[in-house]
Amino acid sequence: MSNDSEAPSQIGTRLGYLFKHAALRLQELHDQVLAPFGIDARQLGVLLVLTGQEPPSQHQVAQRLGVDRTTMVALLDTLEDKGILSRHPHKQDRRRNVVELTEHGKDTVRRATQASDEAERSLLSPLSPPDQKRFRDALQLIAH
Amino acid sequence: MSNDSEAPSQIGTRLGYLFKHAALRLQELHDQVLAPFGIDARQLGVLLVLTGQEPPSQHQVAQRLGVDRTTMVALLDTLEDKGILSRHPHKQDRRRNVVELTEHGKDTVRRATQASDEAERSLLSPLSPPDQKRFRDALQLIAH
DNA sequence: TATTGTTATACTCTATAACTATA
DNA sequence: TATAGTTATAGAGTATAACAATA
Numbered sequence: 001m002s003n004d005s006e007a008p009s010q011i012g013t014r015l016g017y018l019f020k021h022a023a024l025r026l027q028e029l030h031d032q033v034l035a036p037f038g039i040d041a042r043q044l045g046v047l048l049v050l051t052g053q054e055p056p057s058q059h060q061v062a063q064r065l066g067v068d069r070t071t072m073v074a075l076l077d078t079l080e081d082k083g084i085l086s087r088h089p090h091k092q093d094r095r096r097n098v099v100e101l102t103e104h105g106k107d108t109v110r111r112a113t114q115a116s117d118e119a120e121r122s123l124l125s126p127l128s129p130p131d132q133k134r135f136r137d138a139l140q141l142i143a144h
Numbered sequence: 145m146s147n148d149s150e151a152p153s154q155i156g157t158r159l160g161y162l163f164k165h166a167a168l169r170l171q172e173l174h175d176q177v178l179a180p181f182g183i184d185a186r187q188l189g190v191l192l193v194l195t196g197q198e199p200p201s202q203h204q205v206a207q208r209l210g211v212d213r214t215t216m217v218a219l220l221d222t223l224e225d226k227g228i229l230s231r232h233p234h235k236q237d238r239r240r241n242v243v244e245l246t247e248h249g250k251d252t253v254r255r256a257t258q259a260s261d262e263a264e265r266s267l268l269s270p271l272s273p274p275d276q277k278r279f280r281d282a283l284q285l286i287a288h
Numbered sequence: 289t290a291t292t293g294t295t296a297t298a299c300t301c302t303a304t305a306a307c308t309a310t311a
Numbered sequence: 312t313a314t315a316g317t318t319a320t321a322g323a324g325t326a327t328a329a330c331a332a333t334a
Contacts, residue, residue: 011208014264015267015268016174018287019166019167019170019283022287023164045160120159123159127282135286136159139159141271143161143166
């Protein structure tokens, strides 16, 4: 007696569809605000792993981002070429490459993070401030 | 005076990271529950476009999913080979292929949608029922 | 001329396998 | 033997270009 005759399963109400399109919109916003820094959202993700903690090895960076260590090589090559980070052999274990932000890298991360904050605010702007907080908390809960 | 000395921008709190990982978890849940039907989450998305409305052309299906029409061909080939849908030339415009669910396809969609509902419930289970509703509404708002 | 479906091709992203060096 | 970084290679997924049929 309710809505049996309506479309029972609109694609636009599925979580998978909604996640994909929310991520696409956020991607576009990031493309815009990060362009001045010469990096994209994914590269900022790499840089965020390098901030506020003991400089990790390449392998550790890859693990924290959930990508293969072979994929990490080109990713770091690009950022090293831009002068954003540097690689040095680990003192005690010379198999490892310690990855560190340069001064320019630290400055880039700081400013790019502010730009990313702006992109996130823009995405969440249809929600009231308390709803924004609830949404973020809920997303953090289900994403683990 | 607040948290300047703490990690200022943990990767695990960024919306992009959270969307990616929430989508990954949902993908895994879908892989499990959809396996009995021989389709994956993406293919179910195609089928959902075909339900509850005038049978669309291949091009229309592609547009609604936001993929190129050349990409649609192989996607539909697979589902047609499984006997889930059929293609017929449009009566008035024979350039078009009208895409329709078969009886088996309709049954598959109905049962696969229930399985997908279960996957979504599972993903949202850390939230209280009212929070689940709020999260879904918020996501729909920001995804457009 | 423009559009739909199709195929061939190329590009992007990523992982697997194999190699070097270090442990 | 095992691990970290690197390179070469292959696979999945996707779009662009070109073509045939149709409008």
